[in-house]
Amino acid sequence: MKARNGAPALREVPEQRRILAVLVFSQILSGAGLAAGITVGALLAEELLGSTGLAGVPSALFTTGSALGAVGIGQICRRWGRRPGLALGYGVGALGSLGVVAAAALGNAPLLFLALLVYGAGTATNLMARYAGADLASPARRGRAVSTVLFATTLGAVVGPNLVTLTGEVAHSWGIPRLAGPFLLATAAFGSAAVVLACLLRPDPLRLAEALAKDKSVAEAAGPAAEDPTAEGPAAEGPAADSDDRPAARPRRAGVVTGTTVMVLTQLVMIAVMTMTPVHMRAHGHGTQAAGFVIALHVGAMFLPSPLTGLLVDRVGRLWVAGASGVTLLAAGVLAAMAPPSSLPALATALVLLGLGWNFGLISGTAIVTDALPPARRASAQGLVDVGIALAGAAGGASSGLVVVLGGYPTLALAGGILALAVVPVVAWSVRRPPHPAARAAPRTDTERT
Numbered sequence: 001m002k003a004r005n006g007a008p009a010l011r012e013v014p015e016q017r018r019i020l021a022v023l024v025f026s027q028i029l030s031g032a033g034l035a036a037g038i039t040v041g042a043l044l045a046e047e048l049l050g051s052t053g054l055a056g057v058p059s060a061l062f063t064t065g066s067a068l069g070a071v072g073i074g075q076i077c078r079r080w081g082r083r084p085g086l087a088l089g090y091g092v093g094a095l096g097s098l099g100v101v102a103a104a105a106l107g108n109a110p111l112l113f114l115a116l117l118v119y120g121a122g123t124a125t126n127l128m129a130r131y132a133g134a135d136l137a138s139p140a141r142r143g144r145a146v147s148t149v150l151f152a153t154t155l156g157a158v159v160g161p162n163l164v165t166l167t168g169e170v171a172h173s174w175g176i177p178r179l180a181g182p183f184l185l186a187t188a189a190f191g192s193a194a195v196v197l198a199c200l201l202r203p204d205p206l207r208l209a210e211a212l213a214k215d216k217s218v219a220e221a222a223g224p225a226a227e228d229p230t231a232e233g234p235a236a237e238g239p240a241a242d243s244d245d246r247p248a249a250r251p252r253r254a255g256v257v258t259g260t261t262v263m264v265l266t267q268l269v270m271i272a273v274m275t276m277t278p279v280h281m282r283a284h285g286h287g288t289q290a291a292g293f294v295i296a297l298h299v300g301a302m303f304l305p306s307p308l309t310g311l312l313v314d315r316v317g318r319l320w321v322a323g324a325s326g327v328t329l330l331a332a333g334v335l336a337a338m339a340p341p342s343s344l345p346a347l348a349t350a351l352v353l354l355g356l357g358w359n360f361g362l363i364s365g366t367a368i369v370t371d372a373l374p375p376a377r378r379a380s381a382q383g384l385v386d387v388g389i390a391l392a393g394a395a396g397g398a399s400s401g402l403v404v405v406l407g408g409y410p411t412l413a414l415a416g417g418i419l420a421l422a423v424v425p426v427v428a429w430s431v432r433r434p435p436h437p438a439a440r441a442a443p444r445t446d447t448e449r450t
Contacts, residue, residue: 013212015203016136020145022200023133024152026193027126030090031156031303032163033097033189034126040164041116043278043288044100044179048109058116060398063271065096065120066127067390073121073128074383081204082132083197085379086125090194093122097186101171104180119183122190124390126153127362131382134370135205136212140314143367147310150363154303156189164292179288209375255372258430259365260385262322264392265423266361269329269416272396272403273336273354274298277347279401280409284341294348301355309363318371319427321364326423328357333417337410350413357420 041058049057069089077085099115102108130149137145167181176184277298278291313321332353339346373381396416403412 012138012141013136013208015205015208016145019136019201019203019205020133020148022196023129023149025200026086026090026196027129027149027152028155029189029196030093030122030126030129030193031153031189032159033093033122033186033193034153034157034299040179040182040278040288041275043282043291044104044177045112046279047177047179048104048107048112057113057398057401060394061113061116062096062120062123063390063393063397065117066124067120067387067394068117069093069121069124070128070383070386070390072383073124074380074386077128077206077379077383081207082135082379083201083204086129086132086201087194087198089121089125089128090190090197093119093125094187094190094194096121097183097190100183101176101180101187104177104183105175119186120390122186124386125190125193127389128382128386130362130366131370131378132201132205134366135209135375135378139371142370143313143318143363144307144310146363146366146370147306147308147313150303150359151306154300154306157299157303159296165289168288206375206379209378213375252372254430255368256381256385258319258322258426259368259372260388261365261426262325262361262368262423263365263385263389265420265426266325266329266358266365267389268392268396269333269420270302270354270358270396271393272400273333273413273416274351275397276400276404276409276412277336277351280341280404281347286344290344294344294351297348298351298355301352302359303355305356305359306363309359313364313367318364318368319431321360322368323424323427325357325359325361325364326420326427328353328360329420329423330417332357333413333415333420336413337417341409361423 041062045058069092073085073089076088096115096118099118100112103112103115130146133145133149134142163185164182167185168178169181171181171184172178274295278288278295281291281294282288309321332350335346335353336350339350341347369382369385370378400412403415
């Protein structure tokens with residue numbers, strides 16, 4: 001019996017439902033923390049440093065911190081499991097958020113830069129939580145499992161930017177610059193998520209997935225011996241469950257390369273254009289509240305379509321959705337470049353498309369990479385993949401301000417859209433290779449329909 005997309009119709013373990021519920025709760029909390037740096041990071045740096053050209057530095061710093069965090073979190077997850085890795089990541093992110101508040105209050109730029117690096121651990125954890133949702137998911141439902149975790153980020157991530165004014169007033173009443181207000185919210189959000197995961201993420205999804213894979217491997221190795229009474233000695237025992245010589249224990253490099261490339265390109269383009277949009281808006285007469293509204297719509301588009309995207313990834317196919325991400329980001333770049341600076345609806349639409357293209361790329365790329373990795377090698381490899389994603393974001397954030405200074409915001413948006421289109425040939429190359437069964441989408445046969 002097979003699932004609709006051609007993958008084995010494996011029954012998921014009962015623990016998966018509880019694990020997803022805990023991850024959803026923690027992602028709702030952490031989403032508000034994720035939105036702080038997106039919404040006011042560039043504006044805070046511009047105000048503190050007095051330079052538009054350096055406004056992209058905060059994005060570069062917290063995405064670089066995200067890369068460093070991804071390495072550490074990946075290694076902790078590999079050695080001790082998802083629960084300690086994710087909980088510690090959010091705890092460090094909360095500490096970094098508090099550091100940003102202190103730096104803004106003191107007007108200390110070096111402390112701001114250091115705190116933003118530490119804050120990046122929280123953003124890394126927010127994204128890496130999606131892997132925990134996929135650990136115990138059957139291949140036929142992997143896209144939907146990833147999308148469930150990402151979708152949960154929507155509430156906090158959309159509410160956060162719209163609280164810019166309120167949190168700013170709270171900060172001001174405490175004698176802290178208004179733009180530091182969202183980072184007060186991030187401190188509480190990341191800290192709460194850390195406590196939830198540390199207390200409730202049991203059993204550990206990665207450890208359970210590894211144990212189930214080992215049990216399955218042992219059972220498969222013992223099967224022929226049970227059927228053949230003449231089998232004896234070591235040959236009857238079969239290969240060790242954790243042997244690196246087994247095909248199932250080896251990563252499929254083509255899938256890792258394809259999925260990583262898709263996520264890296266979409267992250268670079270999204271971060272670059274998103275970072276400079278609030279600066280571009282304020283330079284043309286829009287207020288901080290208007291910029292927060294546009295970013296809220298953008299962040300909503302990053303996460304809100306996740307259930308539909310996950311369904312498309314599982315039913316239509318990973319590679320088709322990955323290709324759609326490049327086309328969508330091109331449309332976003334063209335619209336942002338052509339939009340009149342005074343037109344709030346046009347800029348908002350462009351940022352919605354930007355978030356949607358990123359959503360397509362992240363969910364499809366995550367499913368492609370997870371399909372290609374056995375449980376025993378997932379955590380460390382996924383951490384390295386997210387390092388590449390974070391470094392791409394850092395490059396996009398660092399270069400975005402300079403591109404705007406030299407060529408203007410339309411140049412940045414159009415160049416980003418064209419670069420995103422490079423996803424299409426990457427997907428075309430992968431289509432020419434025989435994919436893993438879980439990555440294919442095929443109609444059900446007559447037997448399967450009955």
